[in-house]
Amino acid sequence: MSAALLQGLREALGDSQVLSEGDLSSYELDWRKRFQGKALAVVRPGSTAQVAQVMRLCAEHRVAVVPQGGNTGLVGGSVPDASGSQILLSLQRMNKVRELDPANLTMTVDAGCVLQALQQAADEQGLLFPLSLAAEGSCTIGGNLATNAGGTQVLRYGNTRELCLGLEVVTAAGEIWQGLSGLRKDNTGYDLRDLFIGSEGTLGIITGATLKLYPRPQAKMTALAACPTLDSALALLGLAQQRAGSGLTGFELMGDFALSLVRKHFPLLPQALPPCPWTVLLEISDSESEAHAQALFEGLLETALENGVIEDAAVASSLEQSRALWHVRESIPLAQVEEGLNIKHDIALPVSRIPEFVAQTDAALKAAFPGVRLVNFGHLGDGNLHYNVQAPEGGSAADFLREQEHAVNAIVFDAVTAFQGSISAEHGIGQLKREELALRKSPVALGLMRAIKQALDPQGLLNPGRVL
Amino acid sequence: MSAALLQGLREALGDSQVLSEGDLSSYELDWRKRFQGKALAVVRPGSTAQVAQVMRLCAEHRVAVVPQGGNTGLVGGSVPDASGSQILLSLQRMNKVRELDPANLTMTVDAGCVLQALQQAADEQGLLFPLSLAAEGSCTIGGNLATNAGGTQVLRYGNTRELCLGLEVVTAAGEIWQGLSGLRKDNTGYDLRDLFIGSEGTLGIITGATLKLYPRPQAKMTALAACPTLDSALALLGLAQQRAGSGLTGFELMGDFALSLVRKHFPLLPQALPPCPWTVLLEISDSESEAHAQALFEGLLETALENGVIEDAAVASSLEQSRALWHVRESIPLAQVEEGLNIKHDIALPVSRIPEFVAQTDAALKAAFPGVRLVNFGHLGDGNLHYNVQAPEGGSAADFLREQEHAVNAIVFDAVTAFQGSISAEHGIGQLKREELALRKSPVALGLMRAIKQALDPQGLLNPGRVL
Incomplete structure (x- = not known):
């Protein structure tokens, strides 16, 4: 049965584009190394017509297909299961x-x-x-x-x-x-x-x-601002949206503990502002000029200082400085890796409810797990937090992850649900959150989704075991 | 059977919200007066729970439901058919x-x-x-x-x-x-x-x-520009997008014949620019100030004049003047009504292909129907033209519509298809374009749409005879 399928795939794509031996781990192991699969074969079609041929052959043989791009997903969506019975279809050759x-x-x-x-x-x-x-x-x-x-x-x-x-x-x-x-x-x-x-x-x-x-915008400019509270970070967001309109292209929030990990593990990175409870990175894209963006930023930050919305601010005066500010932001995930395993959440909330959510959920986690540390950062302008939970200092991060992940998730996702948020803002469901989705999505929505899946993929051949 | 349904609806909504007698034409006749239906009853639920009750009752009795809002659609999507067997469900009472x-x-x-x-x-x-x-x-x-x-x-x-x-x-x-x-x-x-x-x-x-x-933007500003060709109108669009970024909130195109109908039927309306082949209305929304918008407009129009992209321009210097410019734009459909019935098309095209499309299709129509007149205007920035065909001068517009609508549509829609456009940019399909859609949409797309319809509405009770 599978020999006939493999034969058909080789005829359709050529032998060299149907891989079934050797080290296929770059296709079979997910990026976070949480899901190790085994494919019946990895196929690498070079055209849409070839993708269609592969799919027709697999449909004929009732063999499941797992599509894969760069295999950088975070929820185990793009690797085969461990059965050795699924075809891994890589799109990487279609790159024009x-x-x-x-x-x-x-x-x-x-x-x-x-x-x-x-x-x-x-x-x-x-x-x-x-x-x-x-x-x-x-x-x-x-x-x-x-x-x-x-x-x-x-x-x-x-x-x-x-x-x-x-x-x-x-x-x-x-x-x-x-x-x-x-x-x-x-x-x-x-x-x-x-x-x-x-x-x-x-x-x-x-x-x-x-x-x-x-x-392409004429200019891009970045600034950092120090906010005493999450409420003040939200006030700054409102002010920036009012003043810059759609010129505001970035509004990233960084909690002090998240930045402290960067300071600890990458001490040579320049820190533009002294530590404060919440640091915001703002980015403006300007269709006129750098001078115009600069004037806009200065007016905005001056007002924010006068109103007590921020306590301090620094505007990048060169592309290099701007990159350095972004580099600190982007170093948070790397600093977390240095600090040890943690329990990651990619959640979304109505922007207006974030301060209340964070206060309540921080308190609930600290009560349940004394000494727990919260790495909180993300895209505040989109209501999207990477709300990660790090083991108490001194304890084993691996043990904490293994023993407490379920209980931590229950606290965080219950709070997300209570605040009408989303348990997956931008990473998707994949395998990782499939059971959580089945528990938390409304039965009506799940029923509609299942009806659509059944209508478009009645044999259940497309990436089975993901999402639903 | 329908007596039992009506009884159930009256119990659910109260007698006064189930209308089956008297003049129901505001619900049964569409806005363009092309589709006159007859409902079994008009029901007016006051809550989501009541809408659900109506739907459950209709599902139980296998009676179709036609939802209706303001009944201003242009394609006959929101009126019942003539059978007297459908429930018209008006959402108008749900207005909080x-x-x-x-x-x-x-x-x-x-x-x-x-x-x-x-x-x-x-x-x-x-x-x-x-x-x-x-x-x-x-x-x-x-x-x-x-x-x-x-x-x-x-x-x-x-x-x-x-x-x-x-x-x-x-x-x-x-x-x-x-x-x-x-x-x-x-x-x-x-x-x-x-x-x-x-x-x-x-x-x-x-x-x-x-x-x-x-x-809310701090300022809104409007200008008119005279373009010698459609290519120059496109060049102006590119320049405006480059200079104003997302501050450009309107870019409306008006052909000379379209504006000539406004001049003819509403001679008292002020004309800010002398006649030219293509007049563009630009609108900028500014998050800073009126002065900033004004400077941006002046720079933009000066460059366009220097480059020969436009021949003339006028910037509205007050809210009143701005309203007057929009009023001329919005008077085109009314002027068409005064001129007599015409054959309307609401089409979309890749913006870059509009000049070629218009040249070819104008020529094809004029060859097929000597003396035919083209009322061409629309949202050029979105690639959306209201490309309407008016009978030759002196002839009967009603006769032309009755006798030639099919042949005119064939020429226009064939050209739209050849240019990878859409036969309905913003008005939808409803009853009016259902057959055309079945002919022109790809069989694969139609198959997917039918599978979804069957999955979500297996009894075919929701607005039957529309879209598919």
């Missing part, structure tokens, strides 16, 4: 920019293009593709679309969903839906595009996309 | 703003709220709800969501879809999906929200929504 239309502000690309390559392709035309996230050097746009990735500029440009105008998708039956579109408006039927986006490969395989581009 | 959260920049509202009332509710808090369209005084947000309405600020803020964070929906089985969410990020499963948005009441009944709000 098919068309870039500056006058329409769009580009049409293969799903396997690496995000950074797309940023560069836009930049070479004097344009901006604004999706930006930590894994951009190796993640693919297909994976970004499948998980509706977020990142650091969501405040202004939205998630990956908002950056996509059209898709090309191979269905569970191996048909090709040609939904590539450079249109800003199209009200001709159901929104298939957004259904496939964020479905983590469980409804179809994204093979291509038409993406939005933007004029 | 449930919550407005300025710090989260959201409001949660009933589906039956009139759009203008929502604009005002936001304005009273110093905030902006940017959806704006001709019918705003009577259309409802539920209808806007069901049709993914567009309007005049899509360029900056997107269609209704982009303005919605969460929905409350009654399903075909009469269950309530509580998907109201004030979250900017939420990757927990399939995108049910966007599936219901734009589905024209065929997958569920939208009863509530959480909408995005924005800080």
Whole structure:
């Protein structure tokens, strides 16, 4: 049975693109090394037609397919299970920019293009593709679309969903839906595009996309501000939105303990401001000039100082200084690794309710686990916190993770639910949060999702065991 | 059978909210007076629970339900068919703003709220709800969501879809999906929200929504520019996007014949510029000040004049002048009515291909129908043209419409298809374009849409005969 399938796959793709021997761990082990799978074979189609051929063969043999881009996901969504019975379909060979239309502000690309390559392709035309996230050097746009990735500029440009105008998708039956579109408006039927986006490969395989581009801003400027409380950080956000409008492209929150880990593990990194309860990194993108951005920042921060919203501030005066500020922000996850394993949460809340949520949940965790330490940072402008729980000092981080993860999650996710938040803001569900989702999503929503899955993938062949 | 249903509906809603006698034409006749239906009864639930009760009763009796908001749709999507067997469900009594959260920049509202009332509710808090369209005084947000309405600020803020964070929906089985969410990020499963948005009441009944709000701009400024060609209008668009970034909130195109009808039928309206092939109305929303917007406009128009992109320009120097410029734009549809019936098209194209499309399609129509006149105007920044075909001068507009509509549509829609455009940019499909959609949408897309419809409404009770 599987010999016939492998034979068919070799005929369709050529022997060299059907891998079933040797070290396949780069395909079979997830990025966080929590999920180790075993594929029946890794296949590497080079075109949409070949992806469709693979899917038709697998449908005929009733063999499951796990699509994979850069394999940088954080929830175990893109590796096969351990059964050795699933086909791992890598999109990495499909990595061409098919068309870039500056006058329409769009580009049409293969799903396997690496995000950074797309940023560069836009930049070479004097344009901006604004999706930006930590894994951009190796993640693919297909994976970004499948998980509706977020990142650091969501405040202004939205998630990956908002950056996509059209898709090309191979269905569970191996048909090709040609939904590539450079249109800003199209009200001709159901929104298939957004259904496939964020479905983590469980409804179809994204093979291509038409993406939005933007004029490149004339200037980008970064500042740090020291806020005494979370309420004052929110007040600063409101003021910045009022003054800068959509010029505000970044508003990142960093708790003092998160920054203290950076100071501890990377003592040579410059610290632009003295320690304070909450540090905010603001970024303005300006369509006029650096001088205009500077004036805007100065006025904004002056008002914030006068109103007692902030206690101190520093504006980066060069691109280099600006990069240094971002570097500190981006060093938080690395500093956490140095400090030891922790229990990560990628949650979203209504922005207005964040101070109350943090106060209550911090207190509940500290009561349940005396000495526990909270690494709290994230995209405050989007209501998205990386609310991570670090073991008490001196104890074993590995033991804490193993023994307390479930109890910690229960406290955090119960609070998220009570505040009408989301247990997965930007990382998705994958395998990691599937059971949690089944418990926490409303039965009506789960029923609708299952009906849609059954309608589009009746044999259950597309990335089984993920999301639902 | 239907007596038992009516009895059940009266018990659920009270006698006064189940109308089956008297003049029901405001519910049964569509806004363009092309579709006259007859309902078994008009029901007016006052709460989401009552909508669910109505749906459960209708499901039990296998009677179809046609949801209706303000009944201002242009494609016959919200009136019952002529059989007298369908229940018309009006959402108009559900018209409360449930919550407005300025710090989260959201409001949660009933589906039956009139759009203008929502604009005002936001304005009273110093905030902006940017959806704006001709019918705003009577259309409802539920209808806007069901049709993914567009309007005049899509360029900056997107269609209704982009303005919605969460929905409350009654399903075909009469269950309530509580998907109201004030979250900017939420990757927990399939995108049910966007599936219901734009589905024209065929997958569920939208009863509530959480909408995005924005800080109100400090200033809004309008200008007119005279462009010798469509290519120069596009060059002006590129320049304006580069200079103003997301401050550019309007870019409306008006062909000379469209404006000549306004001059002819409303000779007292002031004309800010002499006639020219293409007139563009630009609008800038500024988060700083009127002076800043003025300087930006002056710099932009000066460069455009120097580069030969425009031949003339006028900047409104007061709110009154600005309103007068918009008034001319908004008088085009009224001037068309005065001139007589015409054949309307609401099409979208890749922005970059519009000049070529217009040249080819104008020529094809003039060759096929000598003397035919083209009323071409629309939202150029979104690639959305209202490309309307007026009978040759002197002939009977009614005869032309009756005899030639089909042949005219064939030429226009063939060209739209060849240029990878959309036959319905913002008005939707309804009854009017259902057959055209079945002919022009790809079989794979239609197959996916039918599978979803079957999954979510297996009895086919929700707005049958629309879209699919």
